[in-house]
Amino acid sequence: MNPTQPDNSTVHPLEIPPGSNLGRRHRLGKLWRVIFLASTLVGIVSLITLLLNILNDSLGYVAYEVDVDPATLSTSSLPLEQLSKDELMAILRQNISTNAYNTLETQKPFAQRSQSEVYDLIYERVIEPEVAKTWTLFDSLFYRSQIFAEVASDYPQATVSFVFWINPDFLTHPQSSDPILAGIRTAILGSVWTIAITILVALPLGIGAAIYLEEYARDNRLNRIIQTNIINLAGVPSIIYGILGLAIFVRLLEPLTSGAIFGVGDPLTAKGRTILSAGLTLALLILPLIIINGQEAIRSVPNSLRQASYGLGATKWQTIWHHVLPNAIPGILTGAILAISRAIGETAPLVVIGASTYITFDPDGPFSKFTTLPIQIYQWVSRPQSEFRNIAAAAIIALMVLLLTLNAAAIYLRNRFTRRYS
Amino acid sequence: MSIDHNPPAADDASLQNTTAEQMIIPSINLRKKRHLGESLIQGFLFVCGAFSILTTLGIVYELGKEALLFFRSPAVSLVEFITGTQWQPHVDEFGILPLVNATLMTTFFAMLIALPLGVCVAIYMSEYATPKARSRLKPILEVLAGIPTVVYGYFALTFMTPLLRGIFGSETVEIYNVASGGLVMGILILPLISSMTDDALSAVPHSLREAAYGLGATKLEVAVKIVVPAAISGIAAAVIVGISRAIGETMIAAIAIGAGPNFTFNPFRGAETMTGHIVRISSGDLSYDSMDYNSIFAIGLMLFLITLVLNIISQRIVRRFREVYE
Numbered sequence: 001m002n003p004t005q006p007d008n009s010t011v012h013p014l015e016i017p018p019g020s021n022l023g024r025r026h027r028l029g030k031l032w033r034v035i036f037l038a039s040t041l042v043g044i045v046s047l048i049t050l051l052l053n054i055l056n057d058s059l060g061y062v063a064y065e066v067d068v069d070p071a072t073l074s075t076s077s078l079p080l081e082q083l084s085k086d087e088l089m090a091i092l093r094q095n096i097s098t099n100a101y102n103t104l105e106t107q108k109p110f111a112q113r114s115q116s117e118v119y120d121l122i123y124e125r126v127i128e129p130e131v132a133k134t135w136t137l138f139d140s141l142f143y144r145s146q147i148f149a150e151v152a153s154d155y156p157q158a159t160v161s162f163v164f165w166i167n168p169d170f171l172t173h174p175q176s177s178d179p180i181l182a183g184i185r186t187a188i189l190g191s192v193w194t195i196a197i198t199i200l201v202a203l204p205l206g207i208g209a210a211i212y213l214e215e216y217a218r219d220n221r222l223n224r225i226i227q228t229n230i231i232n233l234a235g236v237p238s239i240i241y242g243i244l245g246l247a248i249f250v251r252l253l254e255p256l257t258s259g260a261i262f263g264v265g266d267p268l269t270a271k272g273r274t275i276l277s278a279g280l281t282l283a284l285l286i287l288p289l290i291i292i293n294g295q296e297a298i299r300s301v302p303n304s305l306r307q308a309s310y311g312l313g314a315t316k317w318q319t320i321w322h323h324v325l326p327n328a329i330p331g332i333l334t335g336a337i338l339a340i341s342r343a344i345g346e347t348a349p350l351v352v353i354g355a356s357t358y359i360t361f362d363p364d365g366p367f368s369k370f371t372t373l374p375i376q377i378y379q380w381v382s383r384p385q386s387e388f389r390n391i392a393a394a395a396i397i398a399l400m401v402l403l404l405t406l407n408a409a410a411i412y413l414r415n416r417f418t419r420r421y422s
Numbered sequence: 423m424s425i426d427h428n429p430p431a432a433d434d435a436s437l438q439n440t441t442a443e444q445m446i447i448p449s450i451n452l453r454k455k456r457h458l459g460e461s462l463i464q465g466f467l468f469v470c471g472a473f474s475i476l477t478t479l480g481i482v483y484e485l486g487k488e489a490l491l492f493f494r495s496p497a498v499s500l501v502e503f504i505t506g507t508q509w510q511p512h513v514d515e516f517g518i519l520p521l522v523n524a525t526l527m528t529t530f531f532a533m534l535i536a537l538p539l540g541v542c543v544a545i546y547m548s549e550y551a552t553p554k555a556r557s558r559l560k561p562i563l564e565v566l567a568g569i570p571t572v573v574y575g576y577f578a579l580t581f582m583t584p585l586l587r588g589i590f591g592s593e594t595v596e597i598y599n600v601a602s603g604g605l606v607m608g609i610l611i612l613p614l615i616s617s618m619t620d621d622a623l624s625a626v627p628h629s630l631r632e633a634a635y636g637l638g639a640t641k642l643e644v645a646v647k648i649v650v651p652a653a654i655s656g657i658a659a660a661v662i663v664g665i666s667r668a669i670g671e672t673m674i675a676a677i678a679i680g681a682g683p684n685f686t687f688n689p690f691r692g693a694e695t696m697t698g699h700i701v702r703i704s705s706g707d708l709s710y711d712s713m714d715y716n717s718i719f720a721i722g723l724m725l726f727l728i729t730l731v732l733n734i735i736s737q738r739i740v741r742r743f744r745e746v747y748e
Contacts, residue, residue: 209467
């Protein structure tokens, strides 16, 4: 910046005017430059540590003990997985009580169950694997021999295997109290249902409000209040929305949100703590974000477009619908996607409105009880046993992949469309 | 925030009037027509806009109503609520100080990380980084800001707590403790503060920087003695928003800080923040009109008021600082 300064500092010390501390100032400048850069690196290192920490927990060695060795169950030389359904049913009948068998029959008749479902039942009821201990990826890689030594001395009955906690079975199995069998199918479906309702409600309302505030609203007191109010709502902690949802959707509108007035749903079990309540609560939560982002997108459409349209005799709505919106929609959608990914990761409001923590059946509509991915993660993280930490890490990976995909879509939209007028 | 648009329709009408007179086409009525459909649409859009007011009214009404029920209860007095150091609903002790104290301590630790780091990151991004480095670093910080808070909670419990216990010894640091949650909350808030501060620094006109360079200032002196003071109100606004975010942050508190409302100033002990308490109380089967149910509304009301005041202060500051350079 100042080319004369380096020269000054190399001149004979006596030539520098007394009191000059240029060398010190430059050293200080360099020091702080390093500090500023280091701070930025701390941010990046935190992100990497966070991701590695998740990865570290999501795969590694597991020692588990079984009640019955699967090899002894099989009547033929084939492994258990390859037996026919009838053979498997025979094994199941031998190894569980008649009562238990009948209960299973009433839950879902065996005639309707597939071979793999019966196999899962045997795995769950007869083999009953139980985790003795799990190790992180780091330990599994660097202390392999110690792990096997420890298992040999402490858990002589246990089998050790290297487990990827996130695997197809994990994604497709319903929840279970046994971490080996547990999956996030119910949680994923719950998340999808909830977000679908959130989008259905928040997107039209949010875009409508953004259009109103940018295109119609005159600068009067009421509109200024609306605008200020939206900005303030964006800063309200998410848990407050949870409390609002609990009071309004779960309690006040219970007949609606439990589906009672439509004659559907099971009002006794859900009591308003349904997917519909959750979706509406999250819609309120992300509405201000969608509006604020939408306003920015609409504002960036050049006024010349509007004037050209009016000049051709178009009405206000024709102008908005045919010219303003098509040009603003990429920006609106980018903002909306970011808001939706916020809603997907949101946990606190759903805990407050009472998302079910343990359900094993798939949610089948807006009036169903539900759990979502973040809530599932919260539940598993809260358990003291380390194996639940492993499946929490696996569920976090599933959640992050979903969010990163959405964010990548938002960035793609932004890069693809925003430079049209610049 | 520009909601003032000169209605172009009126201008168009007068414009068309003059051209029409010149062209002498008297049979066309050029007055602005009222279309029913247009009015309906405008009405619908207004409802969309006004819906947010309903949300606010809903929050204020419901929180106020249930909180009032709470304070009307003979077991609670307002004085005890504000000054009491015991929060034990089962023996009718409702002093909110343990919860407020834990919230403030967590916020303190969060700002201890987020404020210096956030400002330093912003100075680096705005004053030092080349455009290329900036375009690479910014998405990383955005990813950090987009990670769900439940994941940060997991990080606090499975990484930060063992780290602290490794450093200070596991007999001093409890499994659930304020410091771990607070520090991780600092990482969560860091991108918020750095991006708001970055905006404030970038808004400082280049002429100020150039004048300082012209007087022989080094890059550091320009950044710290010229740009940062010129943007100080924006930085203050960022800090206040950060504090408000830390106070309202829930999942880290619920997972890593603990589940017992202890009144303690020891950051290595477990405590319970206001948000953490609401989550714990409501994740059980909460029955309506119980003291527990009403108490979460009273705590929620306090939380709402605190964050609202902080946000309004920050907006005021931002508005004032905008007027300086525009």
